[in-house]
Amino acid sequence: MSDSREPIISNRVVPRWQRKEMERRNKITTSNTSFSSLSNVSSTIGESFSGITSGEARRTPCKPSLTLNMPYKTTNPDGTPKKKLGTSLKCQNKVGTPKKILSKSREGKRSAHTTPSCDRFIPPRSGNNFDSSGFDMLNKEDENLDSPTTRRYKEVMKQNLNIAPQPKILNMRNKAPLPSNNLLSSQPKGMFAQSSGQVNRKASYRSIPQSAWRVLDAPDLNNDYYLNLLDWSVGNLLCVALNDSVYIWNAASGDITVLTEHDCQIASVQWSPIVPEIIAIGDYNNTVSLWNVEKQAQIRSMAGHTDRVGSLAWNEYILSSGSRSGQIIHHDVRVANHQVATLTGHDLEVCGLAYSKDGKYLASGSNDNRVMVWADRETTPVHTLIEHSAAVKALAWSPHSKYLLATGGGSQDRQLCFWNASAGTLQHKVNTGSQVSSILWSQHSKELVTGHGYLQNQLTVWKYPSMTRIAELTGHQDRVLQLAMSPEGSTVVSLGADESIRLWKVFESCTERKSKKGGENVARSMSKLSMNCRR
Secondary structure (H helix, E strand, O other), X not given: OOOOOOOOOOOOOOOHHXXXXXHHHHHHHHHOOOXXXXXXXXXXXXXXXXXXXXXXXXXXXXXXXXXXXXXXXOEOOOOOEOOOOOOOEOOEXXXXXXXXXXXXXXXXXOOOOOOOOOOOOOOOOOXXXXXXXXXXXXXXXXXXXXXXXXXXXXXXXXXXXXXXXXXXXXXXXXXXXXXXXXXXXXXXXXXXXXXXXXXXXXXXXXXXOOOOOEEEEOOOOOOOOOOEOEEEOOOOEEEEEEOOEEEEEEOOOOOEEEEEEOOOOEEEEEEOOOOOOEEEEEEOOXXXXXXXXXXOEEEEEEOOOOOOEEEEEEEOOEEEEEEOOOOEEEEEOOOOOOEEEEEOOOOOOEXXXXXXXXXXXXXXXXXXXXXXXXXXXXXXXXXXXXXXXXXEEEEEEOOOOOOEEEEEEOOOOOEEEEEEOOOOEEEEEXXXXXXXXXXEEOOOOOEEEEEEOOOOOOEEEEEOOOOXXXXXXOOOOOOEEEEEEOOOOOEEEEEEOOOEEEEEEOOOOHHHHHHHXXXXXXXXXXXXXXXXXXX
16 A cells, blocks of 8 residues: 655755744844843743744753753854853843943953033922923924914913923023122122122223303403413412402302403413412403402502513413514513513414423413423523414413423314423324313313314313323303313313303212222222122
């Protein structure tokens, strides 16, 4: 009887799907196989295939070992050799994630980096909302899908409902508190307080009032550029000449008195710097007279000029007078024969005279566009300064730099020049843009103020030596004829051709400057003390 069964084919080819299934099952078995740790705790770890019967795997327990008790192919299906398990063990956490690989070659040392042995920075958690932050992170992709209209709508709704913006997810640090502005405050300050960025930084310029704090009327004023009709005494008395009369205004009490009524027009007035109650008056009768204000009486009259006396200057007991003839006469008011010297350097009217602080030099400005520097009691000029192209009436010696002379030209020149009078050299000049009628230096700071004519009829405050305009003070309706300064050096009075006298708060007085400097010194000391404490 013949056997109808098919012969067994021992070397049959395994189908591809079956070979893939076998490889998959081998991988699953390998991943589920684990080994015991070095603690020698016995447990059932892995499973192995002993064979494949009807597509199912027969599982048998095995002991922990460095090798698997299973048929293990050393080559992949494509013929490439598989990697050996070696001595590296790969374990799993409870959740199935692989742990770091431990290698025996490193003698049990971890390959991961260790935490450095330094203090850790612990960020503050009080301002963090982790629930809201986590929600924002999960829904961040959905927000990107919103249209511009939808995003705009959400922003408007948040503003209307007063919904505060969400804080940062990781707010690593808060800003340090700002230091208190009051350095003398008793409140404790943080040792590491954040700097405000302003370290005792002084303001660029002072705040100067733009309007006059007092205005006086000056009717019948002689509108003549070449005359000097205003002066302020060291006794705080303001003198102004109006036509043929001389008026005295007491700045402390506000009283106004009439000193004299001449039989001719007044051309110049000048207070004595060493005897506060004495004033010199030059007139159109070519004479110079001395008056005592307290007694309201004339002391003496001194002749010698051949034309009106439009400028005066004191040097202790020597009174110098300049006339329209171009002559300058020195008068010694202590002796009967008062005329001690006559200077004849100018060709036209002398409209400006000024002595240096030490009295060594006399500067004279004239309508001949020249400035001459005269030494004490000499009849020939030491230097003749030729730079201006118009009459020079404005003259002023700097109280801060020895022999620094400032001069200003008329309407055809408009230049402000600074000279080294000792050497006779021009240091620099500035075009002011208008007629310069008067110059005054600040007594306590390197600043000066100038009076001007057309176009703006203003007072200009300058910073020296940069010659930066600090302020422009306007108010006169006509040109400024002359300026004078109060004894304490803070108030400047201007005499305008609009028949008005205006008082301006221009400079800092000595008291204000000392108190401000004292406050700055205290603040600087407290700042240094604070810095030392922080260290």
